[in-house]
Amino acid sequence: MESVVKVESLSVWFGAARVLRDVDIEFARGELTALIGPSGSGKTTLLRAVNRMNDLFPGVRTEGEVTFFLNGTEVRAYNDCPDVASLRRTAGMVFQTPNVLPTSIRQNFSIPLRHVLGLSKPHVEERMEAALRDAELWDEVKDRLGEQAQTLSGGQQQRLCLARALSLEPRVLLLDEPTASLDFRASRRIENLLVRLKERYPVLAVSHSLGQTSRIADRVYVMSNGAIVEHLEGEELHDAERLHRLAEDLF
Amino acid sequence: MRRYGERLLAVASWVAGLGVLAVVAGLVAFLASRASQVLGVELFFGDVAWYSAVFGGARVLDGIWPAIAGTLMLVFVAAAMAIPLGMAAGIYISEYAKGRFRTWVTLMVDVLAGTPSIIMGLFGFAMILLLRETFAPNATTGLLLAAVCLALLVLPYMIRATQSALEGLPVRLRLLGPSLGLSHTQSVVRVLIPSSSRGILSGAVLSLGRAAEDTAVIMLTGAVATAGGRAPQSLTAKFEALPFSIYVTAAEHNTVEELNVGFAMALVLLALTASLFSGAFFLQRSLERRWRA
Ligand SMILES: Nc1ncnc2c1ncn2[C@@H]1O[C@H](COP(=O)(O)OP(=O)(O)O)[C@@H](O)[C@H]1O
Numbered sequence: 001m002e003s004v005v006k007v008e009s010l011s012v013w014f015g016a017a018r019v020l021r022d023v024d025i026e027f028a029r030g031e032l033t034a035l036i037g038p039s040g041s042g043k044t045t046l047l048r049a050v051n052r053m054n055d056l057f058p059g060v061r062t063e064g065e066v067t068f069f070l071n072g073t074e075v076r077a078y079n080d081c082p083d084v085a086s087l088r089r090t091a092g093m094v095f096q097t098p099n100v101l102p103t104s105i106r107q108n109f110s111i112p113l114r115h116v117l118g119l120s121k122p123h124v125e126e127r128m129e130a131a132l133r134d135a136e137l138w139d140e141v142k143d144r145l146g147e148q149a150q151t152l153s154g155g156q157q158q159r160l161c162l163a164r165a166l167s168l169e170p171r172v173l174l175l176d177e178p179t180a181s182l183d184f185r186a187s188r189r190i191e192n193l194l195v196r197l198k199e200r201y202p203v204l205a206v207s208h209s210l211g212q213t214s215r216i217a218d219r220v221y222v223m224s225n226g227a228i229v230e231h232l233e234g235e236e237l238h239d240a241e242r243l244h245r246l247a248e249d250l251f
Numbered sequence: 252m253r254r255y256g257e258r259l260l261a262v263a264s265w266v267a268g269l270g271v272l273a274v275v276a277g278l279v280a281f282l283a284s285r286a287s288q289v290l291g292v293e294l295f296f297g298d299v300a301w302y303s304a305v306f307g308g309a310r311v312l313d314g315i316w317p318a319i320a321g322t323l324m325l326v327f328v329a330a331a332m333a334i335p336l337g338m339a340a341g342i343y344i345s346e347y348a349k350g351r352f353r354t355w356v357t358l359m360v361d362v363l364a365g366t367p368s369i370i371m372g373l374f375g376f377a378m379i380l381l382l383r384e385t386f387a388p389n390a391t392t393g394l395l396l397a398a399v400c401l402a403l404l405v406l407p408y409m410i411r412a413t414q415s416a417l418e419g420l421p422v423r424l425r426l427l428g429p430s431l432g433l434s435h436t437q438s439v440v441r442v443l444i445p446s447s448s449r450g451i452l453s454g455a456v457l458s459l460g461r462a463a464e465d466t467a468v469i470m471l472t473g474a475v476a477t478a479g480g481r482a483p484q485s486l487t488a489k490f491e492a493l494p495f496s497i498y499v500t501a502a503e504h505n506t507v508e509e510l511n512v513g514f515a516m517a518l519v520l521l522a523l524t525a526s527l528f529s530g531a532f533f534l535q536r537s538l539e540r541r542w543r544a
């Protein structure tokens with residue numbers, strides 16, 4: 001397997017509470033790697049450790065290392081990271097509840113594209129269209145780009161967030177239960193999208209459902225109490241008995 | 252029993268809401284009825300033509316125009332200092348200051364907010380005395396000094412409003428900018444400040460209103476009962492201002508008609524602040540629309 005991101009002996013504390021304990025995971029090109037575990041087990045924290053989003057909370061402390069392997073160069077996220085903002089751009093992130101800017105659909109793209117990448121207006125339009133097509137949203141919004149993003153349905157908003165992440169040309173995708181707030185059809189739609197996108201972007205996704213995981217994941221890490229307690233890949237993911245036991249342990 | 256309590260609470264809330272409306276309406280009606288007896292062009296400009304008073308610098312000796320112009324200039328100069336500075340300080344405290352220093356700055360803002368306006372006036376007055384005895388023997392009270400003291404008076408409102416508008420934003424918005432690769436400052440400027448512009452506006456409105464009505468500060472820092480019948484001619488000139496003129500009229504009127512002029516000035520002051528508020532409101536709305544579009 002060709003690792004793109006490698007997390008090594010990662011521990012995170014919020015104040016005195018240790019939320020992650022010596023976590024080692026890696027995820028690879030062409031794969032969708034899923035994180036599952038009971039609520040409060042540290043999945044979100046682990047995901048946010050990859051692009052250093054935990055740093056935004058007061059009283060957080062992180063030990064260990066996250067290394068990105070990009071075009072033969074290694075970028076370390078923690079010890080002597082040259083530029084945290086560009087590290088974060090390298091990882092496209094989608095949150096658990098749709099996190100659109102309270103602006104028009106177009107502004108949701110042009111604010112990051114203009115201020116992070118410094119693109120001019122025509123380039124912003126080009127990128128936006130390409131990304132919206134990628135996220136299978138273009139046909140639904142192409143006539144209403146000036147409308148408020150919050151007027152879209154939950155599923156559309158989540159695809160908008162995915163498109164916005166894609167428009168910044170990330171190297172990996174980090175998704176935090178992207179379908180948790182959606183209904184069945186909207187969830188399936190995003191799942192199918194992810195299956196297609198994982199060919200181009202290594203994906204690390206937190207999932208709240210074992211069913212979803214076995215449908216779309218190539219590799220699964222199971223978390224409990226801030227530690228990785230199990231690692232499944234390949235055929236193991238379709239071993240019904242094993243999944244059943246896992247489900248009983250977890251939920 | 253619980254039902255009964257809930258209903259009582261609902262009724263009480265309605266009564267309180269209607270009560271506020273009734274009080275405001277009563278106040279305005281009272282002012283209007285007293286003011287109506289003197290309301291007219293002469294109230295503003297006496298026997299001088301309005302255009303020569305406003306544009307020609309003609310002296311208005313028995314009209315309230317100089318006080319209106321004085322108040323407008325005062326509020327404008329004070330707001331021009333307090334609003335940007337207060338916003339900047341609020342942004343700093345909410346988004347940049349850390350640890351013990353932040354606690355200290357917050358405490359100082361509290362102290363400033365708790366300072367009575369008469370103290371602010373005394374402070375301005377004492378400043379002039381000090382300046383006279385040191386390196387500016389000709390320093391005197393005037394418009395600029397009054398505006399500076401007013402700005403100090405309203406600064407904490409502006410800081411508080413900005414700070415709490417920013418701190419009240421949902422965590423998800425705070426995470427969004429950085430997750431897209433915006434730097435901290437970019438996230439503050441492009442996402443957080445626009446998202447909190449309504450709260451910041453309410454601080455500006457409060458500041459404008461407070462600066463327009465305060466009497467204690469300007470009384471000690473350069474307001475006079477008659478300033479030659481013209482709008483303030485320079486930043487160091489003595490000036491007339493509506494609240495001070497109202498105060499003087501109320502204290503020294505000889506006839507009912509003079510007192511009615513005082514009520515008319517109160518009504519004008521109310522209208523003036525209302526139009527300042529709507530100016531601020533429309534400015535904020537148009538900025539917000541530009542950001543959202
Ligand atoms: N910003 C934070 N400050 C303090 N504690 C936090 C913070 N974020 C998460 N935690 C704590 O860390 C633990 C793991 O949370 P999280 O990573 O959100 O779990 P999961 O995503 O698996 O539900 C929880 O006990 C939670 O209370």
Ligand SMILES: [Mg+2]
Nearest residue numbers: 043044045176
């Ligand atoms: Mg979570």
